[in-house]
Amino acid sequence: MEVYRKQGGYAAVEKALKTMTPDEVLEEVKKSGLRGRGGAGFPTGLKWSFLAKPEGVPRYLVCNADESEPGTFKDRDLMVRNPHSLIEGMIVSSFALGANTSYIYVRGELFYVIRILEKAISEAREKGFLGKNILGSGYDLELYVQPGGGAYICGEETALIESLEGKRGNPRIKPPFPAVSGVWGCPTVVNNVETIAATSWIVQHGGDEYAKIGIGRSTGTKLISACGNINKPGIYEIELGLPVEEFIYSDEYCGGIAGGKRLKAVVAGGSSVPVLPANLILKTMAGESRLMSYESLAEGGFVSGTMLGSGGFIVMDEDACIVRNTWNFTRFYHHESCGQCSPCREGTGWMEKVLHRIEYGHGKMSDIDLLVDVAAKIEGNTICPLGDAAAWPVGSAIRHFRDEFEWHVREPRLSQERNYGLAGYADPLPVQAAEA
């Protein structure tokens, strides 16, 4: 706490509460162009402005710290290293939204993080940043940490709200959106940890300053969780617009592919976004360098592009098996499906079984088209985005790596002994670059 204060911490709280109105804070966040860091990339200011404000009804801010997208592990680090930056963001954001009670919903597995946050909250309370009449501004705020119970689906905002209410994490049918009817039927905003932490910087330095960072509509910095077969897995704060190639190969970031191997494929934004082969992740179809930004990664749509998502950057080298990885991800979605709506409940299990069969050498050629068809019938037809998230990895893997699937079917025995390898997806970079 002392350290954080010395570094200028909680200055944003003082600035916001003493010199600004809630609407002015909202205006700064709007100007900043900040976009939700949880995966969907929805403009935060816009989301806040949708919040209904009926008389006499409390409003709530809930921080989504149920980070469980495979490949994403940035929020845990942020909360452990700098819990006060989240708390400061929570105070500023709650003030802007007019919420007097706010919750941080942390995935239950992270109990040690919950303890860190609870300690930080009580420190903030002692210093008068929480509780009644904060800094004499007349603004009251109570902040609590709520543990989850182990369910990926609770990262979906309406499922998170249900879970916070002590129920099964079944996503709600929208509309109504949480901004109108959220926690206990009251207007609610749910934001990711990283988004909320960014708001205090924005308040302190101004939205215009924030908007100068980054590229185009992808403003600001983003925490990227890099993992998989790279030399330096970890969390990197990048300015949006950094070339993907530099991110993978520069020593400042991932440090290249581990063991001097070659790049095969990348899942750029957490397991649910489409997987791309090496050539397409480094350069777009038009031959331009792909950048780490919402727009550039999405270029080419789902035919040749992907999404920035939550920034979970999973790198696969030449020895990774795409079929096995797709099966693994599908098993994950099958396991995490809440079971409420039929396409996702039944479809994810079906896809998992078919992929398992292909991976273990019992597949049929027709299975590949069956998978494409089942994925297409789940996509877009479910209550929440988990259905889409389950369908995209399967659809994209088959779109880009069809011959690897066919090889598994054609060579069942061989496919048990070795991996398909790099085949036609060699990265356009010379091998030396990878070793550098």
Add this chain to the structure above:
Amino acid sequence: MSEKYKITIDGVSTEVEPGTTILNAARQIGGDLVPPAMCYYSSLEGSGGKCRTCLVKVSKGSEKDPRPMPKLMASCRTTVMDGMEVQNLTSPEVQEARKGVVEFLLINHPLDCPVCDQAGECKLQDLSYEHGTEATRYEFNRRTFERIDIGDKIQLHMNRCILCYRCVYVANQLTDQRVHGIVGRGDMAEISTYVEKAIDNDFSGNMIDVCPVGALTDKTFRFKNRVWFTKPVWAHRDCDKCCGRVTLWYKGDDVLRVTGRKDEYGEVHEFICNTCRYDKKRTKDWVIEGPAKVERQSVISANHYDSKVVPVIDKR
């Protein structure tokens, strides 16, 4: 608010009260453009949105904002906006998605219709007849559960369940204490009492009526007869617990079972108590009103009221 909203479904226009859902607007028009519904139940608050069979395409959002909605919408939970245009039968995309949903609902269904008491009045049968394919592409073992008794009057065949949650809403909204619920997650979720507890409540029997499939069946009617061999008759009695208006199902002179009165979409609007359902199975307990109006349950009507089968009118 007397102002009404205009909505066009498959080219047929009507005006409805604000707040009406697309599904109910379609029902007001009637005919074959009404989307099928497996989980929505008008008289149960909060039901719907889960089975995804009623998906439709909103090709025009409203007069004010004519943009189409990006995804297919569950018509049972999407409210009408003024000037909205909806495609159901006329959208190949909707038909394809619905075919997919039917397939998903069936991959783990045991297809044991020959020994299922619900056969003949099963919504899943109707649905797969209308929208399904003749063969399955699913080549794995189906999910199975043990059959359990919920109290002495209701039997639960979890294998047949499509997890519509209707029975949970019944227990929540009609009875004073819910003892069964959805246990587990994903495709291993099941209806259960967790620790075997008898459901002992005056209105628990309505779980049987709302179940769209044969998952919850009346034990007093178990294997007594096929529904299409029994003859539905409307009757009433003075009941101090419920409305007392029921359908008696006759075989010869015997009442084989008593149910609530279902409308053409298989929904009961006036729920009945367990006394009426289980304990009043003699003709002399009842005042007979006449043959029940059976419209949509084709199998039942075909057996008794051939001439009265309402032809499917294409109103477009």
Add this chain to the structure above:
Amino acid sequence: MDIDTREIRFSAERLAEVYEIIGRYPEGRQKSALLPVLHIAQAEFDNWLSPEVMDYVADLLGIQPIEVYEVASFYTMFNLKPVGKYVLEVCRTGPCCLVGAEKLQSHLETKLGIKPGETTPDGMFTLKTVECLAACGFGPVMQVGATYYERLTPEKADELLEQFRKENKRATYC
């Protein structure tokens, strides 16, 4: 099982904690305390939730027992069967598998002679496979109690098992 003979009731401190949690929510919304209270209950009563424990929690919060069963069975952190003193939760999701989680899991299976979901005969270890623990950059990962053990190798896992055997203390989340 000692749970049958032990009275299911929180200590005074635990009860105070429960009431503090209930106080975090508006009047009449005490059901929201369900997840945190279940975590406490699990930690308190041998790291699993028996129907009796769940009934007790339902009673504390003034809700129907089925509402507790529904919730407890939805979330993977709640054990509905007795478990060993140390529940070894090995992450088996993609990113961990890319760096050797499958090897770690099969090593533990052989070493302990149990499959996922089973408990060693001495009641010491339960092996449990879990999905993403959100520590993908530091895989393979195993969670035991509240602690994450990262960048594991079969050798490191062996050391851990030894260490646990020596400690011989039940590991819980909170």
